[in-house]
Amino acid sequence: MIADNLPAFVIIVPLFVGVVLPVFARRLRLVEGLVVLAEAAGLAGAGFLAYIVFAQKGTDWVYQLGGWPAPWGIELTVNSLAVFFLLAVMAVSLPIALFTIGNLKEEVGGNRRTARFYTLFLLLVGALAGMALTNDLFNTYVLVEVATLSCCGLVSSRGTPRAAEAAFTYLILATLASSLVVIGIGFIYVITGHLNMGFASQGLAEVWQTKPHVVWLAISFVLVGFGLKSALFPLHVWLPDAHSSAPSPASAILSGLAVKGYMICLLKFLYVVFGPDLMKEFSVDRILVLAGMAAIICGAVMALPQDNLKRRLAFSTVSQVGYIYLGFGLMDENGLAGALFYLASHAAIKSALFLSAGAMISATGKKKISEMAGIGREMPLTAAAFTAASLGLIGIPMFSGFVGKWYLITGSLDTGDFLPTVIIIAGSVLCAAYLFPVIRVAWFESPQTANQENTAQLKGPGAAQKLALLMLMAVIFILGIVPGPFIALAKNAAAELLMFR
């Protein structure tokens, strides 16, 4: 029964466990155990679905929720794209959940608040899994709303006025974006009469020539809506405050996965619903490439002057999101596969960066890079994780970022346009410019004398935290050294998206 309904279970298990958690708020150990168990079950489910996709080569498993067939019911599609993102979500959120064990209570304060944090965390994971699988427009909107509200809750979970302010700004802009998306969906529904992605796509192919203005409006509403949610360059204003004022595990999942969920939604809307032909017709691909290039450069330049470590990482997310959008806009199999691979790789890297930064900040109580001199000697594993993730982000061979960038560059060369290639390499140099100083300060500068008193009571990461950092490092190295099966999956997904219709 579980195997037959696995696509539904992958979504429902995190949602259900998340909702019942507050009942056990007094027994924090039990809550933590349940969270890790739900995450592990999700990862196992995602792995099994990936196995099914590999075994079935080429045919999608379409699961009908409640047994209602396609035009009326909601479909979950298990294809390469869904499985790829699902694996990324589960493989990255499991270490983040592990990292929170034992040290979250200090950061958010109190058992009940901790349990609520976990509720929001699992709701977000469930919604992200749903976004990967769903094949229904309105279902996508509902999942996006669940994810948005959980994200806002996670941002404000510290309860400080600064966090409340950041959460409010985020909530207002994210709800504005949701309204844009829902009106875009409304336009699609009005002209096609369908909410199922496949049927809506067929409908659009039939009517777009008679109603080009409505299609144009729908595309622009959806593009701006999801662009605002996933911090595409000119629309990124909310991100640095929201991601840097959240507790570190929340920053990790927000920057690593939540942003990516909206990007996957946009990818499905553009390629599956509107289709590559309409994208070219309305030159969405040009817009994505231009915005992506602007994001890579501007995000990195804005990250340079930040002295607050988490703010620097948050601006770096703005820059890295640009790479993925650039790949989405290339309309080329290699470029799109590279973008998907980069998306997974950045999810692991940025989570590792935020988690290790959080461990350093909570151990020393210092948030500024300039105050972290010599921390590598006191917390070798944490600093090593930070270094490995930084090298991955810059794109040194053997690390996962390199493979993604390689395919992105191949893709952009295939299209015969050299500017994206130049921008990708320039972005890597800028990335090195804002991350190497942190590594230099951490390893090669001797601690200031004032720090020496504190070093005695410096609290390093616990066993669970170390395991979590090791797992994320393992993901980064596995993606970098044996990328074969993952690239194959990403290429399958890219081919399916480009072939669609």
Place this chain on the structure above:
Amino acid sequence: MKTLLEKLIINYPYFFAMVLFAIGVLTVLTRSNLFKKLLGINIMGSAGYILFIAAGNIRGGTEPILHTSDPGAVYVNPLPSALMLTGIVVSVSVTAFALSLIIRLYKEYGTTDAQRIARMRNEVTESDSSDRR
């Protein structure tokens, strides 16, 4: 070929939905009072409801219930209304959460004006950093 004006008059619910949406977006982006921003969000939500429900409406249609006396009756498409019920639930939870955040901010700063809050917060962080020096 219909003129633009005729098209607008025939499709007036969509026109009103877009006007409402524009009002909502303007309110959100130009007002600095947090309550007014929240009201703007709700106005935008209403625009979405009108759009969907107008799309489901059939002029002269009845409610979508099977009448044994008149089985061939034209009925209104119930799907958009059901969808908007979900939309309203989402909107209610967003409003509740935003209100709780506003209360939190009001308790801390004694105002609901975004610009004033930003100014007060900057003063606080500046004095913090000067203390540290």
